[in-house]
Amino acid sequence: MMRAVAELQVLDRDAPLADILAALDADGGVVVRDLLSDDARRAIVDELAADLEATAPGSKSGMDLWETFHGRNTVRFCGLAARSRAFVDHALLNPVFTAVTDELLLANGADYWLNTGQVMAIGPGEPAQYLHRDENNWPEAVAEGREITVSCIFALSDFTVGNGATVVVVGSQRRPPGLVRGAETSPDEVAHAAMPAGSGMIYTGKVIHGAGGNNSDGWRYGMHVSFVVGWLRPEEASPLVVDRVTAASLPERARQLLGWGSYHSEGGGRTWLVDFEDASRLFD
Numbered sequence: 001m002m003r004a005v006a007e008l009q010v011l012d013r014d015a016p017l018a019d020i021l022a023a024l025d026a027d028g029g030v031v032v033r034d035l036l037s038d039d040a041r042r043a044i045v046d047e048l049a050a051d052l053e054a055t056a057p058g059s060k061s062g063m064d065l066w067e068t069f070h071g072r073n074t075v076r077f078c079g080l081a082a083r084s085r086a087f088v089d090h091a092l093l094n095p096v097f098t099a100v101t102d103e104l105l106l107a108n109g110a111d112y113w114l115n116t117g118q119v120m121a122i123g124p125g126e127p128a129q130y131l132h133r134d135e136n137n138w139p140e141a142v143a144e145g146r147e148i149t150v151s152c153i154f155a156l157s158d159f160t161v162g163n164g165a166t167v168v169v170v171g172s173q174r175r176p177p178g179l180v181r182g183a184e185t186s187p188d189e190v191a192h193a194a195m196p197a198g199s200g201m202i203y204t205g206k207v208i209h210g211a212g213g214n215n216s217d218g219w220r221y222g223m224h225v226s227f228v229v230g231w232l233r234p235e236e237a238s239p240l241v242v243d244r245v246t247a248a249s250l251p252e253r254a255r256q257l258l259g260w261g262s263y264h265s266e267g268g269g270r271t272w273l274v275d276f277e278d279a280s281r282l283f284d
């Protein structure tokens with residue numbers, strides 16, 4: 001197990017946005033306490049419990065690289081907006097996380113949308129995931145100084161050093177851009193996002209990180225939510241999963257974030273249209 005001596009800053013959900021952004025800028029990741037209230041967290045867990053129970057651990061990709069990445073004793077599933085209204089109300093539309101995302105991504109695109117929402121439940125004995133950067137999903141778009149994606153791992157149960165709290169290489173967002181699959185680290189730059197249930201660790205697409213190993217005899221229940229600029233294709237095809245009837249029942253911003261809306265670039269370009277019009281007209 002990697003010994004961690006670096007630490008991430010821990011702030012309250014009502015901390016000034018400027019403080020959260022400053023911590024992100026300094027370290028690449030920041031823990032925000034009580035990002036989900038107890039009621040919200042319980043509602044999400046309750047609404048996802050049957051899927052958690054029904055989903056077998058291990059990757060569904062059939063590809064060695066992804067099977068290693070996804071973890072052989074980790075339960076993962078997506079489509080959270082189709083499975084849980086509480087996910088939409090409290091995670092997708094989380095006011096702190098979206099305020100941070102506004103600051104980081106609207107400088108680099110006219111809007112953003114959901115990249116993916118995933119349960120990441122790490123089982124006993126799972127080794128640490130290899131370290132990586134989320135922005136490497138879009139190698140063609142990676143550029144120094146440009147944020148294209150922002151993520152948050154919500155703790156649905158307590159995250160501890162022993163049960164797989166996310167590992168973050170503090171400050172690594174400042175390393176030169178490039179593909180990372182495993183990374184040289186020294187203990188004084190590695191932090192674990194140990195945090196009580198309901199907290200979230202917000203991190204940039206550039207910071208090197210990965211799930212920690214689970215050396216406990218219990219499960220670590222996490223939920224990753226990430227956004228990507230609107231001119232890039234997300235990892236998860238949300239509008240193919242969240243049907244039109246469900247989308248119609250959601251707040252307008254949630255629909256847009258899930259791909260039931262179009263993208264209008266600053267220069268006048270328009271994409272993801274329905275018969276030349278914004279996809280949101282489907283709900284008029």
Ligand SMILES: O=C(O)CCC(=O)C(=O)O
Nearest residue numbers: 120165166210211212222
């Ligand atoms: O589960 C975690 O703590 C992080 C996992 C992760 O970074 C990923 O799968 O992309």
